[in-house]
Amino acid sequence: MKQKKIFILLPDGVGLRNFAFTSFVEIGEQMGWEVVFWNQTFFDLTELGYKEIKLSGKPRAFTDLVKRAKISSELDYFEEKFNDKVYQTYKFPSSKKGLKSKVKNAVVTQLTKTYRGEIGLQKLREKLKTSERKSPFYQNCREILEREQPDLIFCTNQRPVNAIAPLTAAQDLGIPTSTFIFSWDNLPKATMVVEPDFHFVWSEYMKEELLNYYPFIAGDSIFITGSPQFEPHFNLxxxxxxxxxxxxxxxxxxxxxxxxxxxxxxxxxxxxxxxxxxxxxxxxxxxxxxxxxxxxxxxxxxxxxxxxxxxxxxxxxxxxxxxxxxxxxxxxxxxxxxxxxxxxxxxxxxxxxxxxxxxxxxxxxxxxxxxxxxxxxxxxxxxxxxxxxxxxxxxxxxxxxxxxxxxxxxxxxxxxxxxxxxxxxxxxxxxxxxxxxxxxxxxNLSPAEKASERIWEAIDKITEKCT
Known part of the structure; x- marks a missing residue:
């Protein structure tokens, strides 16, 4: 029987504490998984004894502008949907220095005006994927996936724009994709940049939040696991x-x-x-x-x-x-x-x-x-x-x-x-x-020290469902 292989997509350093510095990998390996970090950071995970494939390349400049427009449009939509001005406070002013910044800001403003409401946001989500499919980065991701044939992609963070190409390439090849919602404050801030098949959340409260902000997400694609960030507190x-x-x-x-x-x-x-x-x-x-x-x-x-x-x-x-x-x-x-x-x-x-x-x-x-x-x-x-x-x-x-x-x-x-x-x-x-x-x-789901175990149990269920 072929050993199951999972790619832990590490698009930036924020996932290191949760998934490289805890017992997460060890638990997965004990459950029979081959764990490979698909690593986009400068960190050398082989020094920790982990398998890794370095992922080089970057998203298209236009993709980043679409991402900025999506966040802005989404916060406007949340303000309207929930009748709450607090969502505007999550916006940060863009740099106005230089002609290039002004042109970028103009593009983002136009995209935000053009794509509004549920239908507009759906189109922006598709634009993110369509844009990345045109990039050499996407082609590189696809070639790695075709060669390695992992059974699942697990993204450690839902926020980075450079996670779009790897996840899109996997979906185009029929490989199940998932992401972990990184922090307890992320969902109201419109930081859901990637659009995977499955989602891992901290609690029932966060699941309700996710469905409230993104009602198109299927409830059975969400797994309540807790966050591994608290597990080391119990390590004597x-x-x-x-x-x-x-x-x-x-x-x-x-x-x-x-x-x-x-x-x-x-x-x-x-x-x-x-x-x-x-x-x-x-x-x-x-x-x-x-x-x-x-x-x-x-x-x-x-x-x-x-x-x-x-x-x-x-x-x-x-x-x-x-x-x-x-x-x-x-x-x-x-x-x-x-x-x-x-x-x-x-x-x-x-x-x-x-x-x-x-x-x-x-x-x-x-x-x-x-x-x-x-x-x-x-x-x-x-x-x-x-x-x-x-x-x-x-x-x-x-x-x-x-x-x-x-x-x-x-x-x-x-x-x-x-x-x-x-x-x-x-x-x-x-x-x-x-x-x-x-x-x-x-x-955060209790007991807090069992989050990694619950994530791996959910990963097993996903692969059983998808095979």
Whole structure:
């Protein structure tokens, strides 16, 4: 009997943590699959002992313009369909520098005006595939597939335009295709760029979202599996002793630490000011605490800016930066790739800190798994970097509406209440953490550590159905 072969399409680095750095491949191989990464990243997966086929080539420039138009038109359609202006806040302004950018913007604008509503969006989806079929990249993908003959393509991320050609080539050859919805906030943002045969989602809630936004998708093509990104939290081999972790990262064993988890500059331009406010509050708390507090600062992995330098220097006795172990291999956010060591670093950061403070990060779920509280920043700082930005804009995003009660975190509504609420979070967080775990179970199928197993079980069902 011929061994089943699966291509794990890795169009960018965001899927590395979920599918290369977890036990995902090992589980598949134990179930009898030959697992081959169809790798479009700079990362050398053979160093991890994996089979890989490097996939070179790029999508046509016109395909990217169609993708931009589809996203814009889709957000307009969502606004109309759900009578909600929040969808316009997901749009980002395009570059207007140079003639080439202006021409591209004009093409996108015209496509958006021409193809509107359900019928227009259907045509744009077809245009994406038709455009890619004309590319050398598509022909290269098709030749590889004809030679290798995999039984299934599993795309690690539904967002990248460079995933369209590989999946389209597979569909044209009758090979089943699937994708994993990468993040809990992706679907309302119109990031469904690929159009596979099957979909893997985190929860029943996300399945309902997918059907709500894309009613043409068949319900039986959707598999609820959870996300592998949380599986390493349950891997005891990754955990270090407090002494070892503190020594490696220059932390003071006589202190208890709060994690300040940074955002990227777009999500939170005032993040450095928030860090300073938290530092001031903790400095005041320490004057009356027997056990002193410190701040472990974990910046956003894709933020390499110098905006924190001043506050880090000012509070160098209080704040210890522990940078994520990611590597920048290009100029875009999705060309910053995680290293495998970052899994252990993140897990031990959570394990050995008492709480996390941030603005709207999914770290609330990571800390909830460890039964630790999260505090969400929700006020405007003095001396704002951008007068048009407001934290309430972030919390109005659709994915935050999944909060069952609003009591899943401690809300920091002003600089003045940081100290009081942090003390409360440290001493009396049981109900808040329980509510956060209820939210997590709504967002991600429980038990969280079984996501990879459920994905492989679904993959088996797909291939049985398609043969």
């Amino acid at each position: 081999k990754l955990r270090k002793s407090r002494e070892d972790f503190f020594k490696e990262n220059n932390l003071d064993l006589n202190k208890e630490y709060i994690c300040f988890s940074g955002d990227d500059k777009t999500t939170c331009p005032d993040d450095a000011h928030y860090l300073e406010d938290v530092a001031e509050a903790i400095e005041s708390l320490n004057k009356k605490r027997e056990t002193k507090l410190g701040i472990l600062f974990r910046r956003c992995p894709v933020d390499f800016s110098d905006r924190y330098d001043t506050v880090l220097e000012k509070y160098k006795e209080l704040i210890v930066p522990v940078a994520p172990k990611w590597e920048q291999v290009g100029g875009n956010w999705n060309s910053v790739l995680p290293k495998q060591e970052d899994l252990g670093l993140q897990i031990n950061t959570i394990l050995h800190t008492k709480a996390v403070i941030n603005l709207g990060s999914s770290m609330v779920f990571d800390f909830a798994i460890f039964d630790k509280p999260c505090l969400f920043l929700n006020y405007n700082v003095a001396n704002k970097q951008d007068e048009s930005w407001n934290p309430k804009k972030v919390y109005d995003f659709v994915h935050f509406r999944s909060m069952p009660t609003g009591k899943e975190v401690f809300w920091l509504e002003s600089k003045e209440e940081i100290g009081t609420k942090l003390e409360n979070a440290l001493e009396n967080s049981e109900k808040t953490v329980a509510a956060a775990n209820d939210w997590f179970e709504k967002i």
